[in-house]
Amino acid sequence: MRQPAHGGNLAWAAALAGCPADAIVDFSASISPLGPPKSAIAAIQSQMGNLRHYPDPDYSDLRLALGDFHQLPPEWILPGNGSAELLTLAGRELAELAATLLITPAFGDYYRTLAAYNAKVLEFSLLSAEERVLLAVARRLAGYELKQLLSTQHRLPLTAPFTDCALLLNNPHNPTGKLFSREAILPYLEEFALVLVDEAFMDFVPPDEEQSLISLVQEYPNLVVLRSLTKFYSLPGLRMGYAIAHPDRLRKWQLWRDPWPVNTLAAAAAVACLQDTEFQAQTWQWLPPTRQQLFEGLAAIPGLQPQPSAANFLLVETQQSSMQLQQQLLQHHQILIRDCLSFKELGDHFFRVAVRSKSDNEHLLTALHLVLSEGVLSPEL
Numbered sequence: 001m002r003q004p005a006h007g008g009n010l011a012w013a014a015a016l017a018g019c020p021a022d023a024i025v026d027f028s029a030s031i032s033p034l035g036p037p038k039s040a041i042a043a044i045q046s047q048m049g050n051l052r053h054y055p056d057p058d059y060s061d062l063r064l065a066l067g068d069f070h071q072l073p074p075e076w077i078l079p080g081n082g083s084a085e086l087l088t089l090a091g092r093e094l095a096e097l098a099a100t101l102l103i104t105p106a107f108g109d110y111y112r113t114l115a116a117y118n119a120k121v122l123e124f125s126l127l128s129a130e131e132r133v134l135l136a137v138a139r140r141l142a143g144y145e146l147k148q149l150l151s152t153q154h155r156l157p158l159t160a161p162f163t164d165c166a167l168l169l170n171n172p173h174n175p176t177g178k179l180f181s182r183e184a185i186l187p188y189l190e191e192f193a194l195v196l197v198d199e200a201f202m203d204f205v206p207p208d209e210e211q212s213l214i215s216l217v218q219e220y221p222n223l224v225v226l227r228s229l230t231k232f233y234s235l236p237g238l239r240m241g242y243a244i245a246h247p248d249r250l251r252k253w254q255l256w257r258d259p260w261p262v263n264t265l266a267a268a269a270a271v272a273c274l275q276d277t278e279f280q281a282q283t284w285q286w287l288p289p290t291r292q293q294l295f296e297g298l299a300a301i302p303g304l305q306p307q308p309s310a311a312n313f314l315l316v317e318t319q320q321s322s323m324q325l326q327q328q329l330l331q332h333h334q335i336l337i338r339d340c341l342s343f344k345e346l347g348d349h350f351f352r353v354a355v356r357s358k359s360d361n362e363h364l365l366t367a368l369h370l371v372l373s374e375g376v377l378s379p380e381l
Contacts, residue, residue: 010336017330024330025360027353028338030174030201030313033360034286035234036269037279043272044265055264062262065271066242070214078250079270081261083200083228083241088113089253090196090224090243095119097193098164105343107174107198122165125345162191170198171211175343175352177309182211189220196224200241201311203232206284209310214244221246231312232283233273238266287312291355297365298353303372312355315340322351325371333367 009028010021017024063074070077080086091113094100099120102110106123114121167188172179188195202212217223224245230236240262243250262270273279291309298306298316305317318325322339329335337353340346353364 013330013336016327017334019334023334025333025335025356025363027356027360027364028336029236030311030352030354031231031236032204032234032283032312033356034283035232035279037233037273037276039272039276039279040233040235040269043268047264047268050264053264055260055262055267057259059262059267062267062270065274069274070244072214072218072244075247076217076244076250078243078245078253079262079267080241080243081266082230082239083198083226083243084109085239085257085261086226086241086243086253087198088116089256090226091117091119092256093194093249093253094166094168094196097166100166100168101162101192103169103173105175105340105345107170108342110168162193164193166194166196167192168196168198170200171213172201172205172309172311174201174311175313175315175338175340175346175350176307177311177313177315178307179205179209179211179310182213182216185211185213186216189216189223192222194222194224195220196226198226200226200228200231201313202227203280204283204287204312205310206288217244217246221249224249229270229273233269233279235266235269235273238263238269240266240270287355290358290361293358294353294355294361294365297361298368301365301368301372304368313352314355315346315350315352317350319349320372321348323348325351325368328371329367332371333363335364335367337364 010024010026013024013026013028014021059079060074062079063077066077066079067074078086080089087109094114095117099122100114101122101124104123104125111121169180169185171185185195185197197213199212199214202210205211212225213223214225217225224243227242227244229240229242230238243253291312291314295306295308295314298304298314303319307315307317309315322337323341326337326339329337337351339348340350340352341348343350355361
């Protein structure tokens with residue numbers, strides 16, 4: 001069975017571990033362990049009788065609920081079959097521009113959607129772990145050099161001709177977990193034809209710390225924000241995401257896609273989740289101390305160097321082969337971590353783990369101690 005490009009592939013993990021899929025403790029998919037909320041399950045059950053009907057093609061109730069949640073008119077919101085579907089729609093528009101600038105390491109689906117439409121991609125990377133600010137990699141576009149695109153103040157030079165280019169970034173950043181400030185991104189809105197910000201993990205940032213650009217969408221017609229409801233509310237099987245952008249752009253995207261992309265159960269669950277303030281507060285109370293405990297536990301293991309994160313996952317540098325480490329954890333402890341082979345800048349000496357319950361996190365730390373102390377893995381050459 002082929003190595004998965006995404007986390008959460010329990011069928012692959014179970015085959016390697018030689019156990020049932022439900023025996024795997026999955027740290028590879030960054031899904032909250034607190035859900036799904038009871039409110040979402042109740043909403044799904046209440047809609048069983050409506051499965052004989054097609055969904056509302058305009059998703060009026062869902063868009064109204066999302067609009068109330070973000071204090072926006074509903075026409076500024078487009079629900080989708082997960083944010084992945086909306087990213088694919090965005091790829092078609094990104095391909096119409098001269099190039100898309102992409103922060104690396106980058107989520108693999110960005111490359112998928114850009115390649116699907118033959119979009120030109122220019123990559124620029126994150127700085128060292130000490131500073132974790134953006135640094136541009138010099139690239140060529142249409143005969144001119146793109147040098148030092150981003151300074152240490154996260155600022156693009158005003159003289160750079162990017163008016164026919166797009167910028168694609170996620171915040172918090174996957175896989176590093178870095179949270180960029182709203183002020184750091186704001187200058188780009190003046191300099192790019194299109195700025196697409198994937199905020200799939202922004203829900204995990206407490207309200208007094210979050211740096212969402214949603215409040216700026218009505219001021220900048222070139223800004224698109226993607227959101228996911230599946231990670232925060234533990235509903236990846238329902239596939240529920242949405243885009244926030246100018247209504248003209250969303251109407252165009254609507255014409256490009258199939259009808260009824262969001263099923264009735266997903267739409268009902270989404271409305272319930274948005275109104276579940278108790279679950280939201282519980283998550284914001286749970287995550288910071290649990291993440292810190294996991295971070296400290298990983299940092300205490302010789303040969304592991306976790307990176308600070310604002311999301312519900314941690315990127316960890318290892319002196320050993322992450323692929324071998326993944327296999328040992330599966331075969332001997334039935335634990336699945338996310339290797340970072342699909343992030344070409346990271347390779348075989350980084351892995352990513354979700355923040356799970358305290359007991360699961362302790363189980364992971366114990367297993368890592370055992371596997372690494374056995375000394376059977378190959379150190380970095």
